[in-house]
Amino acid sequence: MTRIGILISGRGSNMAALIDAARAPGCPFEVAIVASDNADAPGLAHAAAQGIATFVGPKGKIAREAAIDAVFRAHAVETIALAGYMRLLSDEFVGRWRGRIVNIHPSLLPRYKGLDTHARAIAAGDTESGCSVHVVTEALDGGAVLGQARVAILPGDTAERLAERVLAAEHLLYPKVLAEFVTR
Numbered sequence: 001m002t003r004i005g006i007l008i009s010g011r012g013s014n015m016a017a018l019i020d021a022a023r024a025p026g027c028p029f030e031v032a033i034v035a036s037d038n039a040d041a042p043g044l045a046h047a048a049a050q051g052i053a054t055f056v057g058p059k060g061k062i063a064r065e066a067a068i069d070a071v072f073r074a075h076a077v078e079t080i081a082l083a084g085y086m087r088l089l090s091d092e093f094v095g096r097w098r099g100r101i102v103n104i105h106p107s108l109l110p111r112y113k114g115l116d117t118h119a120r121a122i123a124a125g126d127t128e129s130g131c132s133v134h135v136v137t138e139a140l141d142g143g144a145v146l147g148q149a150r151v152a153i154l155p156g157d158t159a160e161r162l163a164e165r166v167l168a169a170e171h172l173l174y175p176k177v178l179a180e181f182v183t184r
């Protein structure tokens with residue numbers, strides 16, 4: 001059973017999908033702790049209500065990453081899952097967890113790294129978008145893609161409507177790919 005530490009900044013719907021999946025019989029991972037840079041992240045309250053340990057990092061990147069690193073090690077975390085964590089991790093942090101951090105990104109990487117992926121896909125006239133789970137490296141949204149789900153862009157789609165459908169795909173993709181990743 002692989003122990004997962006999840007990092008969030010906000011809503012935490014992907015976090016919730018991972019927590020739910022971890023409870024299913026046969027799931028090869030368990031959620032050991034959820035940490036955030038933001039004490040007000042709604043996902044933290046949800047995790048706590050589910051009986052999962054939570055942690056809020058202090059202000060300042062160096063202090064925050066050192067604290068998260070220490071608390072994850074104290075909880076015997078083996079793999080880190082980013083789920084809407086809105087800060088760039090330092091090269092040093094990525095190096096310490098090399099090959100053991102994954103992220104979900106709302107585009108078909110390598111297209112649309114960074115923010116506003118849905119608006120950019122619509123503006124480009126794309127007929128499909130989707131989401132990707134990838135290994136985290138020092139390059140923003142740049143590590144090896146582990147799995148993707150495709151979602152059609154419909155005529156008249158807004159970024160909000162597309163985001164909603166992609167999010168539903170994220171909730172199915174992330175647990176599946178994480179399970180494959182920890183048993184690879």
Ligand code: GRF
Nearest residue numbers: 011012013014084104105106
């Ligand atoms: C998701 O769209 C995810 O792909 C991106 O940030 C969003 C987080 O949403 N990295 P949530 O906090 O998991 O609901």
